[in-house]
Amino acid sequence: MNLILIDREKDDFTSPTRVKVYGRRFEHITKVHRACLGDSLTAGIINGRMGTGTITDISTDHLEMELVLDHDPPPALEMTLVMALPRPKMFRRILEALASLGVKQIYLINSWRVEKGFWSTPVLEQENIDKALLLGLEQAGDTTMPRVHLRRFFTPFVNEELDTIAGRTLRLAAHPKGVTTCPCHPGTCVTLAMGPEGGFIQKEIDSFERLGFTCVTLGPRILRLETAVPYLVSRLFA
Amino acid sequence: MNLILIDREKDDFTSPTRVKVYGRRFEHITKVHRACLGDSLTAGIINGRMGTGTITDISTDHLEMELVLDHDPPPALEMTLVMALPRPKMFRRILEALASLGVKQIYLINSWRVEKGFWSTPVLEQENIDKALLLGLEQAGDTTMPRVHLRRFFTPFVNEELDTIAGRTLRLAAHPKGVTTCPCHPGTCVTLAMGPEGGFIQKEIDSFERLGFTCVTLGPRILRLETAVPYLVSRLFA
Numbered sequence: 442m443n444l445i446l447i448d449r450e451k452d453d454f455t456s457p458t459r460v461k462v463y464g465r466r467f468e469h470i471t472k473v474h475r476a477c478l479g480d481s482l483t484a485g486i487i488n489g490r491m492g493t494g495t496i497t498d499i500s501t502d503h504l505e506m507e508l509v510l511d512h513d514p515p516p517a518l519e520m521t522l523v524m525a526l527p528r529p530k531m532f533r534r535i536l537e538a539l540a541s542l543g544v545k546q547i548y549l550i551n552s553w554r555v556e557k558g559f560w561s562t563p564v565l566e567q568e569n570i571d572k573a574l575l576l577g578l579e580q581a582g583d584t585t586m587p588r589v590h591l592r593r594f595f596t597p598f599v600n601e602e603l604d605t606i607a608g609r610t611l612r613l614a615a616h617p618k619g620v621t622t623c624p625c626h627p628g629t630c631v632t633l634a635m636g637p638e639g640g641f642i643q644k645e646i647d648s649f650e651r652l653g654f655t656c657v658t659l660g661p662r663i664l665r666l667e668t669a670v671p672y673l674v675s676r677l678f679a
Numbered sequence: 680m681n682l683i684l685i686d687r688e689k690d691d692f693t694s695p696t697r698v699k700v701y702g703r704r705f706e707h708i709t710k711v712h713r714a715c716l717g718d719s720l721t722a723g724i725i726n727g728r729m730g731t732g733t734i735t736d737i738s739t740d741h742l743e744m745e746l747v748l749d750h751d752p753p754p755a756l757e758m759t760l761v762m763a764l765p766r767p768k769m770f771r772r773i774l775e776a777l778a779s780l781g782v783k784q785i786y787l788i789n790s791w792r793v794e795k796g797f798w799s800t801p802v803l804e805q806e807n808i809d810k811a812l813l814l815g816l817e818q819a820g821d822t823t824m825p826r827v828h829l830r831r832f833f834t835p836f837v838n839e840e841l842d843t844i845a846g847r848t849l850r851l852a853a854h855p856k857g858v859t860t861c862p863c864h865p866g867t868c869v870t871l872a873m874g875p876e877g878g879f880i881q882k883e884i885d886s887f888e889r890l891g892f893t894c895v896t897l898g899p900r901i902l903r904l905e906t907a908v909p910y911l912v913s914r915l916f917a
Contacts, residue, residue: 443855443901515898515899515900516899534905537903538903538905538906541900541901541902541903541906542900542902542906542910543900580901580902580903581900581901581902582899582900582901583900617681623917625864625917626863659917660753660917661753661754661820662753662779662780662781662819662820662821663681663779663818663819663820664779664780664818664819664909665775665776665779665818667772667776667905668776668779668780668909669909670909671902671906671907671908671909671910671913672780672909672910672912672913672917673913674910675909675910675911675913675914675917676913676914676917679861679863679897679898679910679913679914
């Protein structure tokens with residue numbers, strides 16, 4: 442937890458700049474950071490500004506912080522990610538990684554190789570998605586919550602929505618069998634499609650190509666989604 | 680499993696080019712790939728060449744493959760990684776990711792913020808390390824096993840070994856508080872040091888700097904080790 446995230450609506454403000462912190466954050470601040478009265482920690486408001494929180498009071502189950510919010514969060518990555526729904530085991534970790542990398546628009550879509558059962562797992566409940574995203578923001582030191590959009594049906598998403606979503610961005614689809622090397626720092630907004638384990642099937646790739654997506658490869662190695670995502674983000678934006 | 684890895688010493692060869700495959704690989708080939716008699720799969724010899732394995736026989740608990748090994752594995756990444764021992768929960772995943780990325784020299788070292796108990800966990804047994812590395816190679820499609828070196832004591836490693844290990848390579852230490860941006864595709868061999876959660880302490884950073892390491896930052900976001908590794912590898916080599 443490199444940032445204490447405060448929720449303007451749900452947290453207990455005792456003045457416009459003073460807030461009580463309970464539970465998981467309280468435990469982390471006192472037990473991991475071992476912070477004491479008067480210590481300042483990096484803090485920020487969800488979808489708001491960042492700065493410091495100075496501990497003004499500690500009790501047995503909460504502490505109080507005086508917030509000074511003097512700067513904006515890091516800029517969002519100029520990327521929309523369209524990703525086949527990962528398996529539940531990986532899901533939380535990938536969301537956390539995406540939030541930590543600064544990806545702010547995430548479309549989770551169906552694909553031939555996504556097992557149908559993945560769509561009815563509890564990891565997809567908004568509360569669980571938000572938990573994973575918050576962990577990523579706390580790790581990275583960012584306050585802007587990514588938006589996660591679930592799209593259960595491939596064809597209507599690709600035929601009716603994707604062109605508008607991608608707009609004037611550079612359209613790329615990561616594909617192990619792609620022949621074009623992924624561009625390095627193209628200096629433009631990107632819409633990136635990533636397939637499931639085993640990749641998109643040819644018919645799906647055809648759909649992306651009809652919309653002007655270029656299939657790109659990451660090199661001679663086939664990487665797992667959780668490794669490929671930071672690898673590609675770095676190549677496109679670092 | 681994008682590659683069937685064969686062990687020249689342990690597997691059951693019935694001729695110089697024909698091998699019996701049992702157990703986990705057999706299950707995967709028949710149940711996930713759903714391969715049949717006559718099908719060809721990507722195959723390779725551990726620390727040897729790659730090519731195809733054509734199924735010449737299938738029984739209830741094993742199959743036989745005829746190997747044609749006509750090309751070398753992808754080139755190794757020109758990087759030595761010196762990494763504070765990750766927590767056991769992450770360890771297997773990180774090793775797997777490193778193997779899939781092509782890192783071949785990995786020194787796992789102690790650091791002030793590594794919990795002592797991590798050094799006595801079963802994940803550090805050679806057999807478990809090898810398992811994780813093999814999974815990474817199978818994923819990526821590579822045959823060259825990385826070498827993992829355990830160094831339980833920071834000071835003798837840094838004072839007596841590291842200078843020789845780093846040789847003429849570019850010496851970098853990833854550090855959230857670094858001020859230099861990590862170079863992009865430096866075009867040279869790199870020795871990269873990465874700290875534990877919370878980072879190296881100042882005294883450790885001083886030791887690296889005395890040996891000519893430059894502290895580099897990844898940008899405004901603090902990434903978890905498992906996200907930072909592919910991010911940095913991509914920046915340095917992709």
